[in-house]
Amino acid sequence: MMRSKRFEPIQEIVANGATDLSRAMADAARRVADLERQLTQLVAYRENYARDASGRAGVVDVVRLQNYRSFIDRLNAAIEQQTRYLDAAREDYERRRAAWSEKRIEAESMAKVVDRFRHEERRAAERREQHDGDDAALRIALASAGALTGN
Numbered sequence: 001m002m003r004s005k006r007f008e009p010i011q012e013i014v015a016n017g018a019t020d021l022s023r024a025m026a027d028a029a030r031r032v033a034d035l036e037r038q039l040t041q042l043v044a045y046r047e048n049y050a051r052d053a054s055g056r057a058g059v060v061d062v063v064r065l066q067n068y069r070s071f072i073d074r075l076n077a078a079i080e081q082q083t084r085y086l087d088a089a090r091e092d093y094e095r096r097r098a099a100w101s102e103k104r105i106e107a108e109s110m111a112k113v114v115d116r117f118r119h120e121e122r123r124a125a126e127r128r129e130q131h132d133g134d135d136a137a138l139r140i141a142l143a144s145a146g147a148l149t150g151n
Contacts, residue, residue: 004117011110018107021100028093035086042082046075 053068 007114011114014107014110018103021103025096025100028096032089039082042079
């Protein structure tokens with residue numbers, strides 16, 4: 001069996017692995033984008049809430065002030081939690097990107113190996129054909145020479 005044929009299944013497995021990792025990386029990128037969007041929305045909501053509350057200046061009673069501060073504190077805690085989720089998602093994306101990059105390089109290298117084997121096999125087949133053709137031409141020439149000399 002030719003070496004290229006033996007390595008083709010391995011090449012396919014490696015290429016499929018790179019494709020799977022590419023999908024996982026894309027999923028992780030979408031997750032990062034979603035978390036970034038959610039964080040942006042939370043920060044904008046907090047800013048709008050603070051701006052609206054300051055626009056209603058006037059008489060502010062203690063209960064209202066405590067409620068305002070409590071709500072801002074909860075928003076800040078949600079923003080901190082969202083930031084942690086986003087940081088973790090970014091780290092996950094980077095891990096997946098690195099794994100995909102390594103697998104992609106491995107897949108490209110394996111493809112080059114298989115291509116090199118195929119090229120070597122083609123050259124060997126061409127040399128065999130040339131050699132067989134030369135042998136046939138030599139046999140014909142010898143047979144013709146033998147027929148001419150009467151042997």
